[in-house]
Amino acid sequence: MSDVIPFKYNNEEVRTVTINGDAWFVAKDVCDVLDIANVTQAISRLDDDERTMLNIGRQGETNVVNEPGLYSLILGSRKPEAKQFKRWITHEVIPSIRKTGSYGSSIDLSKLSPELQMFKATFDAVAKIQIEASEAKQQIAEVQNKVNTIQETILQRDENWRQKITGMLNGAAQRFGGHQEVRKESYSRLEERAHCKLNTRLANLKDRLEESGATKTKIEKANRLDVIEADPKLKEIYSTIVKELSIGALL
Structure with missing residues (x-):
């Protein structure tokens, strides 16, 4: 030693x-x-x-x-x-x-037969490929974890909030003539009060999902409620609007 x-x-x-x-x-x-x-x-x-x-x-x-x-x-x-x-x-x-001269100098590789030299070169190449493949696999796993985190963050849902919103809209729909009309009215009021365009924001959300590697199904399922929920200000204003519609249906 x-x-x-x-x-x-x-x-x-x-x-x-x-x-x-x-x-x-x-x-x-x-x-x-x-x-x-x-x-x-x-x-x-x-x-x-x-x-x-x-x-x-x-x-x-x-x-x-x-x-x-x-x-x-x-x-x-x-x-x-x-x-x-x-x-x-x-x-x-x-x-x-x-x-x-204390490492690797005990063997003069040039004195090895061509077959052994070729064997060593092949072994070194395979070892290098295996190490690089292991590193690449680890990097891919890390990237995938980051992508999953991004997707979960973008589409993080408050199910309790959505249930309350749906319940109030259902109540208002019985008075105003249908769910589609009530939702359309609620979105129209939100755009007017918050000075925003939901369709534009929805398109931007889908672009971000696509860039993060989300599936086609997840991108297609993204909707205006996802946009509203992602913005605390829009969420607060929209909650007030839906409450107004629900109360108005009772009067």
């Missing part, structure tokens, strides 16, 4: 050692950078050949991980900077260790 080689990443120390030409990283240092609180739990999820215990000095036995183990920890991190940290490892740390 070589001496401990410390590297600095954003003022945080990441210690490394080499064992039989392979780079190993102190697990606690890696987890600190990746905001992984439970080091023991994170290490337990790795394969046996990706982790081990080493005596690196005054700290005694310490958990360390090799490159595959390191990449597994990186993929398990939710920290946005995890990808940047991986790039730092692959573009700075590993090349620096190799430059000292």
